[in-house]
């Protein structure tokens with residue numbers, strides 16, 4: 001039997017970090033939890049700017065099937081328990097590009113009154129739903145009673161003299177937070193963990209994508225659109241009307257692939273530097289105006305919000321839900337790619353089990369960080385002080 005930690009530090013206040021905090025607080029109420037976040041606000045990146053589409057059976061037949069099923073069900077339970085306003089079932093329509101006037105059918109939303117190609121139902125909402133990720137993240141953090149330390153960036157970790165136990169997390173400010181358990185939930189920047197823990201490789205690409213949000217129209221029907229690749233605009237829009245009347249669109253094309261060497265230099269970590277591409281906003285606006293005369297007349301100037309954020313993608317596109325080899329009390333929960341909002345509850349639950357009980361109720365073999373190789377470390381030294389890899393680099397780093 002494992003002993004629950006006295007003080008858990010979670011690196012990153014995105015939806016994954018928030019979910020780990022929530023489930024750990026339920027499983028071990030005596031554990032003190034601190035979430036360290038680089039930005040002044042929680043959910044500053046993909047967990048505040050992602051779509052929030054949830055699909056139960058879309059991963060069927062793959063190693064992630066159990067994550068899809070269990071997390072979809074957990075979202076439903078938590079939304080009811082937390083009374084989330086942004087959660088609802090969401091039917092889905094496939095829309096091909098084209099120039100014909102859309103035909104009105106039972107499954108087309110009232111605002112799809114412009115021009116396009118054929119439409120067909122992809123689901124009636126029995127196994128598809130949505131939640132606005134910011135609402136989930138803030139509610140999970142609130143209910144976890146965690147202390148959230150914003151505007152605080154982790155630069156390294158320190159270990160015991162044996163080198164196999166994390167004893168504190170070091171900040172760029174020079175402050176140090178003592179702890180007896182740590183989880184890296186730093187989204188694309190989780191690749192930094194391979195400099196903090198010299199035993200691991202953690203390859204990651206951040207796929208930086210623009211998204212837009214149209215202003216509220218309370219009468220807009222709740223049907224999501226998955227649009228085919230449209231050569232006129234180079235878009236493949238995913239359109240998610242939200243229960244508050246906003247319409248969120250991603251799939252605007254032109255994403256940039258940010259390599260881990262840049263992520264390790266903290267590129268775009270300051271959310272104010274991670275901006276939308278104006279050419280992609282224009283393309284998405286024209287595509288939406290073509291599909292919806294209603295939106296063209298109501299909002300000729302375009303969307304209200306334009307933004308960008310990064311999808312955390314390991315090379316095999318599978319998440320990393322893992323212990324850190326060679327360390328007794330270090331964990332990783334990152335790289336959830338395009339399903340990080342859907343998989344947040346189950347990942348948080350698995351991590352809480354690993355941290356508190358040393359087990360997992362889901363088979364997570366395929367998600368182990370060891371799949372990228374384990375590094376042999378000579379003369380592992382513990383002790384306080386900043387380290388880059390196994391090298392002592394002093395306070396200035």
Ligand SMILES: Cc1cc2nc3c(=O)[nH]c(=O)nc-3n(C[C@H](O)[C@H](O)[C@H](O)COP(=O)(O)OP(=O)(O)OC[C@H]3O[C@@H](n4cnc5c(N)ncnc54)[C@H](O)[C@@H]3O)c2cc1C
Pocket residue numbers: 011012013014015016017036037038039042043044045046047048049050051052053054152153154155185186187188189190192207209210211250251269309310311312333334335336337338339340341342343
């Ligand atoms: C355009 C777009 C649409 C998407 N739509 C969907 C969808 O519909 N459904 C779905 O399931 N998923 C979707 N996703 C994926 C989902 O948004 C992400 O997988 C998920 O938000 C990742 O959450 P996270 O907590 O791991 O990372 P993040 O949200 O990136 O959070 C990580 C946090 O860690 C902080 N951090 C990083 N480094 C440090 C450090 N050294 N010290 C302190 N803090 C640090 C960051 O500031 C950040 O706040 C979408 C993604 C994108 C880009």
